[in-house]
Amino acid sequence: MYSSLEYSVVDISKQQSVLESIERLLHLAGLELDPRLSVFVIAIVDSKIVACAGIDRDIIKCVAIDPDYRGNNINLGLLEYTIKYANEHGQFHLFLYTKPENKIFFRSCGFYPIVEVPDLVVLMENTPIGIKRYCQQLSLEKKPGNKIGSIVMNANPFTKGHQYLAETAAAECDWLHIFVVNEDASMFSFADRFELVKAGVSHLKNVSVHASSSYIISKATFPSYFLKEQAKIDKAYMGIDLLIFRNYIAPALNITCRFVGTEPTSEVTNAYNEAMAYWLQDSQVSSMPVIPLIVLERIKENNFAISASRVRALLENQCYDEIKALVPPTTWTYLQNKYM
Amino acid sequence: MKIQKEALAGTLESSDLMVKVSPNSGIEIIVNSEVNKQFGAQIRSVVESTLAQLNVTDGLIVIDDKGALDCAIKARVQCAVLRGAEVEELDWSKLL
Structure with a gap:
């Protein structure tokens, strides 16, 4: 002793x-x-x-x-x-x-498992009703229809690319739920990004825009500490995020499919797209229904795929004229007022 | 009395319990216990009567019990509720 x-x-x-x-x-x-x-x-x-x-x-x-x-x-x-x-x-x-093997110990400390990536990691929370209650709130926003789409976007800031994705998805679905990543870790604040998304899809009548929560792509939820290889780290982190989506969020809103744009530049986002294809569509990793992933080719402007990171770079270099072609008028007005 | 903010009382030690309270509409009690099968109902009834004594009308009460005695359960619940309801002046007669 x-x-x-x-x-x-x-x-x-x-x-x-x-x-x-x-x-x-x-x-x-x-x-x-x-x-x-x-x-x-x-x-x-x-x-x-x-x-x-x-x-x-x-x-x-x-x-x-x-x-x-x-x-x-x-x-x-x-x-x-x-x-x-x-x-x-x-x-x-x-x-x-x-690690999953320590689940029982932490259970005795008042933590409850949310989702688990077998053999790698389990995410727990210190309330038995956290995610349940969040989904109850969310299900109040449920809309009728057979094909209910979803998009998760950071929209930093909202571009014509995001708008195209939303328009195409909305046209294919009875209803579309858009989640805006709710973290102030980006160039544009969450409040501004959220408003720009709402303004940019206001012409679509079958779309709801939601603020995401701790349960959808939130900051700092990266369990890299115990995984030695980079590939495994990504797999674990993305698996957690996507399993929460498949097991809790999608059922709460009857979401039947998820839309995403192709990712030509960012390696992390591309890996996330690949992870989506696996965790949402593999019939073994979850007992919940498969959520088909619909990948849409990004639209281009002058042979460049439109992306928010390009808008940010142009903004940094004060190439304002080039930005105008990449963003919808609502975002353009906002950028003009704020930066020009 | 309503729970105004989140509050905590107790420990995770054996023979004790941790009580978490947070704002809610109506009363909701969730009991987790190592002895749930034998004493779950008893624990719940102690929590309910303690809340009734304090006239608590709204709050979410989460109990993580490690085999605490009734008197410990009562004391921890009172403590968490009074913290969460931001009570400054105590009516000691209600705590008996």
Whole structure:
């Protein structure tokens, strides 16, 4: 046994020696340090760090304990301390990433599994009704029809490409649900992006525009810490996101298909498109119905595929005239007022 | 009394429980317990009577129980509710 046990919160970007101890702990548990994490709750026994849990806003990950100190309820105390630390910082709805084999332990800490990528990762939340309640809210927006389409877009900013995708999808479906990624991690704020999407599809009568939630492509939900190969990391992260969509969001709105544009430039987005084809359409990975993915060729302007990243680049270089051809009038007016 | 904000009381230790409360319309109680099969109904009834004593009308109450005794359940629920309802002045007679 041990003589003294205490918990404390550290910022590893400021404390090099602590960082090394944490890396050692994670290594023992077969995990890797997530570079986005800086705040850790640590357990100290006789002035030695024996367990750690990383916390990034509302997400707990990189939880590890020294094998020599297991079986002493240290992890339970660690989690409790972490939950209370998050609460003190205004975060009550917490998410947690772990390996599937640790699910039972975290279940005993008040965390409930949402979705699991077999053998790789499970995403849990600290309420038994979080996603259920979100889907209940969402299902109030349900529309009648046999073919209900969906698009998830960041629209940073909304271009003619997004508009084309929305118009084509809306024409093929009885109703179309558009989710706008709800994170302020992009050049344009969520509030502005949301308004531009709404303005850009206002002429379509069978479209609803929703703000996405923590459950659809949210920031920091990247469980890279325990997966050594880049390919596996992407697979796990995207699998979580897409399984939530297939298992919860799509049933709540009776969504029957998802639309996406081809991705000629961004490697990450292209990988995500490929992941969609797998996680939404494979009949083995989920017990929920398959959601066919409909890939639309991007429209071009002067032989360049229209993309939001191109608009941002042009904006940066103040090539305003070229932008005008790439965005709908609603976005153009907004950009004019804001930047020109 | 209504739950105005999210609040927490208790621990995850054995023989204790963690109580999470948050705003809700109407009362909703979710009990999770290691001894749910034997004592789930009993735990729920203690929570219900504690809430009734405090005149709580609205709130979501989530219990993660580790085999706590009734007196511990009552005390933790009272504590979480009073934190979540932002009660400044206590009516001690209601806490008995």
